[in-house]
Amino acid sequence: MCYAHIQIGCNSISDMANGYSRWLFEKSDRVFLDPDRGEHEMRYAYYTTTAELRRRLQLVGFTRETLECEFREFKHNGVWFSNLQKLYDTPEKAQRRAYTVEHASLDDWLHALGLWVSGYMASRMHEYRVSDPLVDIGILKECFERTWSPHSKAKKLRDVLPRHNSIGFPCASLECLAVALLEVVKEDAPCELDVSEFVNCGDSSFDDVERYDGEIWFPGDRKPIESNFTGYVECDDI
Known part of the structure; x- marks a missing residue:
């Protein structure tokens, strides 16, 4: 089974199996990442900047x-959630x-x-003051640890429950989850759709892209993206 991943600043917002949608990425966004690792470890991705x-x-x-x-809308109609730790809450923590x-609030x-994202966190996140002293930011961070598992047949709930599948943020659309992440990451955070597994299994979508050894290269029909991005940082290294 092959997977493709949409990431903003090393944080996956969509994991697609057995096929993928290019979403908001364009054909001209295609890049080779880490080509010095060899043919089978090179990453094939659609890359753009946070601004774009x-x-x-x-x-x-x-x-x-x-x-x-x-x-x-989600707060009014949705089924609130947390991860499985709530099953072991003390009465005090359950109330909190x-x-x-x-x-x-949304800003909370x-x-x-x-505070939860993997790398590329905007420095302004450290300056925020919670809207209510009884709101526990640590509990909100716990909500991001597990994906959503809605099982409702009610159309009203289907419309507001998440259609993204990676981060437990209280919004329904993949697009709004992307908006949320763009609010909290640095401007130089990479935004990409990684389709390496599909290309390695025979997907021909990168066949017409020029490649040179030892560099990050863009398609031959356009200039490199203008950004502050000076080199790809592996998520595990942040």
Whole structure:
């Protein structure tokens, strides 16, 4: 089984099996990453900058305002969640968890997300002050540790429960989850769709891309992306 992964700043927001959608990435975004590792360890990805991904999201109607709407709708209609640790909560923690999830603002959630992300966290995340002293940011961070598992046949809930599958953030669409992550990562965070497993299994989508040894190269029909990105950093090294 092959997988493709959409990542923002080394944080996966969508994992696709047995096929993949290019989503908001374009054919001209294709790059080779880590080519010095050899033919079978090279990564094949669609890469763009945070600024460009934010622009593409805006073009299809997804902004901070859209995220706020999904957050309010989810909070009103959705089934709140946490990870399995709630089964072992003490009565005191259960009460604190319930209060936190009910009263946390979107900015509280974004602050927790910023503290939780793997690398590339924007420095402004350290400066945030929680909206309510009884809201526990640590509990919100726990919510990101497991994916969502909604099993509702009610159409109203299907419309608001998440369609992304990687981070337990209170919004429904993959696009709004991307908006949320772009709010909390540095401007030089890489945004990519990694399709290496599919290419290694015969996907021909990179056959027309020029490659040179020892460098990160872009397709031959355009110039490299203009950004502050000075070199790819492996997530495990951050």
